[in-house]
Amino acid sequence: MADGTLIRCQEVVEVITDYLEGTLSPEHIAIFEAHLALCEGCQWYLDQMRITIALVGRVEEEEVPAELRDTVLAAFRDRRA
Amino acid sequence: MAEVALASPDPAAAEAALVERLRAGDEAAFQGLVAGLYGTMLTVARTYVKDRAVAEEVVQETWLGVIEGLERFEGRSSLKTWILSILVNQARTRGTREARSVPSPALAPADDAPAVDPERFRGPHEQYPGGWRAFPASWKPADQLAQDRETIRVAMRAIADLPLTQQTVIRMRDVEGYRAEEVCATLGVSEADQRVLLHRARSRVRSALERHIDG
Numbered sequence: 001m002a003d004g005t006l007i008r009c010q011e012v013v014e015v016i017t018d019y020l021e022g023t024l025s026p027e028h029i030a031i032f033e034a035h036l037a038l039c040e041g042c043q044w045y046l047d048q049m050r051i052t053i054a055l056v057g058r059v060e061e062e063e064v065p066a067e068l069r070d071t072v073l074a075a076f077r078d079r080r081a
Numbered sequence: 082m083a084e085v086a087l088a089s090p091d092p093a094a095a096e097a098a099l100v101e102r103l104r105a106g107d108e109a110a111f112q113g114l115v116a117g118l119y120g121t122m123l124t125v126a127r128t129y130v131k132d133r134a135v136a137e138e139v140v141q142e143t144w145l146g147v148i149e150g151l152e153r154f155e156g157r158s159s160l161k162t163w164i165l166s167i168l169v170n171q172a173r174t175r176g177t178r179e180a181r182s183v184p185s186p187a188l189a190p191a192d193d194a195p196a197v198d199p200e201r202f203r204g205p206h207e208q209y210p211g212g213w214r215a216f217p218a219s220w221k222p223a224d225q226l227a228q229d230r231e232t233i234r235v236a237m238r239a240i241a242d243l244p245l246t247q248q249t250v251i252r253m254r255d256v257e258g259y260r261a262e263e264v265c266a267t268l269g270v271s272e273a274d275q276r277v278l279l280h281r282a283r284s285r286v287r288s289a290l291e292r293h294i295d296g
Contacts (some may be wrong), residue, residue: 013197021261038205039213042213079151
């Protein structure tokens with residue numbers, strides 16, 4: 001994002017994670033948000049990114065294979081023996 | 082599950098309580114921890130050893146090491162971070178032993194792919210260079226989109242197709258809710274690199290979802 005200049009849509013999509021992670025400088029946040037206020041396309045894009053994160057959060061965590069679970073549980077029991 | 086215990090108002094006290102339960106031989110606490118950490122452990126292991134079966138062995142060896150070392154755990158780092166550091170050591174040892182695999186994570190491979198296809202933006206000689214040719218679509222809320230199970234499957238497949246370090250980062254951050262610092266500590270990457278990996282991963286998953294949702 002070039003300082004002092006307006007940001008383009010093509011740049012918005014590259015700094016969006018920095019924006020969401022809260023690592024943009026206050027000055028860059030102002031530039032980013034000023035663009036967003038005027039650009040419906042980038043508002044939808046930011047929205048899509050937030051929805052993507054929410055959908056990824058619904059991906060199921062991988063299940064522990066039964067054999068591995070049984071082996072480590074047996075070791076956990078034996079530990080105290 | 083461990084997450085339940087860690088979600089209490091004082092995470093440090095909750096974790097100390099969990100460690101006590103483990104030392105006392107509480108099997109439910111142990112199984113909860115094994116289940117809660119499995120996805121992350123497997124992806125982290127796979128950044129060091131290519132073979133999935135070997136990565137599963139690394140996870141198993143790690144738990145055996147954790148069981149053995151439990152009495153020595155001093156709580157200087159969080160329990161999760163301590164377990165993941167044992168995993169990384171195990172995986173590194175295995176990684177150098179396996180002829181075909183890489184000794185350290187293949188980090189930030191020269192992947193400068195843009196977040197969005199450049200064709201979607203106006204060229205330098207057009208009016209509004211770098212602006213959208215056609216706006217992205219307005220999506221329904223995540224709750225509604227998730228009712229179509231295929232949407233979640235598309236996200237899962239998109240994650241599975243990512244380079245392994247990106248997979249690890251997006252799984253840890255967005256599937257399992259780890260903080261950025263925990264990802265950095267586990268993978269030994271800077272915060273800036275962690276963000277780049279997260280950005281690439283999320284951008285690619287968004288593209289895959291867009292193809293599915295907008296058709």
